[in-house]
Amino acid sequence: MCFNLPNINRGGYPFIIIFFIASCIAFSISWGLGMTCLLPTLLCIYFFRDPARIIPENTDFILSPADGVITKIDEVSHPDAKEEKKLKCISIFLSVLNVHVTRIPISGTVKEMHYKKGKFVYAMNNSSCNENEKQVIIIEYQEGKEIIVEQVAGFIARRIVCNLQISQNVKAGERFGIIRFGSRVNVFIPTDLAIRVNIGQTVIAGETVIAGLNQEGEKLAYNVI
Incomplete structure (x- = not known):
């Protein structure tokens, strides 16, 4: 055997x-x-399992950075209070049973990184997006265009590992870190991009397309919670 x-x-x-x-x-x-x-x-x-993934080759796709369940899709203010523009936030909850290795959602360059101290509220609560300790990563995928990825700690997850550096070129689907023992990952994208997932949908890091740069085709409906 x-x-x-x-x-x-x-x-x-x-x-x-x-x-x-x-x-x-x-x-x-x-x-x-x-x-x-x-x-x-x-x-x-x-x-700590880290399975191989089949990464889509289409560069117009924004991929899920984490395994888990979509618990929130909403139009929100920019995480940086100095920025007045709105963004769409796609929030993914990871249970302790999910793979916790995080992956790059889109090819580009790491523009900024910020580690923010905070609480350790249960990650299933949407309030954890704003209150909990997190690693913020800004990736510029086209000149002047960027998305934001947040690795958010949870009640059990108190250790965020991020292996990226500012100005580093990254490729969609590449591993870039891990959150230990239950957590949440948020993705902030421009409001004019098409969402390809729904609340309650299970997603797979590096494989599931959560949004697209190409506006052609029907946008999937989603509910705001």
Whole structure:
């Protein structure tokens, strides 16, 4: 029988090693204690899995940056209070069972990055978008045109990892970080772009098209919550 281990994000190895060593020690004491300690090891392997994805080649697509469920689609003010323009916000909730590796939604250049301190409200609540600790990334995909991606911490997720740098050229679908143990990712796009997803829809990072630069074709209806 062939058993294939899943690809693991490198950020998970310290946790997996620690729990594995603890399991070995526990097994030397008793079988029952060893099995109890082995469970966290298996859960870490599952949580930090990093499966390969088939990235669409169409450069007019904006891809989902995270696995999860769309919980909010709304027209909002620009996250930067100095900017007066409106943007569309697509918010994705990640449960502890989702893959937490985040991916670049569109090819371009990292224009700005800001880490904002905040609370650790349960990420399922839409209020967490404004209140929680977050990593803000601004990607310029065309001259003068940009989208904003926010990695938002949650009640359990208190560690945001972002491997990007300002002025870095990025490609749609590339891995750029991870949020540990339940969280939310927000994408802010110009209001004139067509939304391709609906509230309640399950999306896959690097594969699901959430919006398009090309305005041709029917826009999908969506509800605001």
